[in-house]
Amino acid sequence: MLSKLKALLASSDQPDSLGSQFRKKRLAHFEQLVERNFSGKFPIRVLDIGGRSQFWIGQDLLAARKLEITLLNLTEEPVDVPGLSSVAGDATNLSQFPDGSFDLVFSNSVIEHLYTSENQQKMALEAVRVGKKYFIQTPNRHFFAEPHYALPFVQYFPKSWTFFLLTKTRLSRGNKWNPADAQQYLDEIRLLDRREFKRLFPKAEIYDEKFLGMTKSFTAHNL
Structure with a gap:
């Protein structure tokens, strides 16, 4: 029973986790929007900010060569x-790319890792500038479980309390965190609520991802 619970609460990179199930549902929604908006125009150029190759391997749109993803x-x-191709760059400064370089800018759970609201604003502006369309997802700050630690309500705790829970107990997915890793996450993560996210993408439609009637994450898009 405990092993099943740990698997459910594991990182979204783990196929049996709850996060992975939500990711699959989100990608299915993404695929529907892409097919509807770009029918007859494939392949399209996509910039994935903060993306990894394993995220896309096995996805239907990539397998069908409908996407050329950077x-x-x-x-x-x-x-x-x-x-798939890869480049080094800064999400807050995409100056290597001219305006409208990509048909679509995609990002999954990245914008909350940029330390400050100023950096989040810079990423949002750059995504809109270089992409003709965009699909940007982030967790909801007010969802009861903080997604990076799988702990309830710690986003409202002083960071010193969360650091203690992460490094001195096994409450976070049954594991103790390395202190350096815990501090890095606590420094860089700044979760957004719906109002803040909408302010970053004022012209976007906001897609709410629900769990038990609560909004788990948001996606801003113009598809």
């Missing part, structure tokens, strides 16, 4: 998958 991270990632 993965952007702080360091270039070795990629040997048709339809």
Whole structure:
């Protein structure tokens, strides 16, 4: 029973986790929007800010060669998958790309990792500038479970309390965190609520991802 619970609460990179199930549902919604908006125009150029190759491997749109995806991270990632390439860059400064360089800018759970509201604003402006369309997702600050730690309500705690819980107990997915990793996450994560997210993307439609009647995450898009 405990092992099943740990699997359910594991990172969304783990296929049996709750986060992975939500990711699959989100990607299905994304695929529907892409098919509807870009029918007859494939392949389209996509910039995935903070994306990894394993996120896309096995996805129908990539397998069908409907997407040509550029993965952007702080360091270039070795990629040997048709339809995927990788570049080094900064989400808050995409000056290597002219306006409208991509048919679509995609980002999944990245904008909350940028330390400050100023950096989040910069990323939002850059995503809208370089992409003709965009699909940007982030967790909801007011969802009861903080998604990075799988702990309830710790987003409202002083960071010193959360650091203690992460490094001195096994309450976070049954594991103790390395202190350096815990501090890094506590420093960089700034969760957004719906009002803040809408302010970053004022012209976007906001798609609410629900769990038990509560909004777990938001996606801003203009598809």
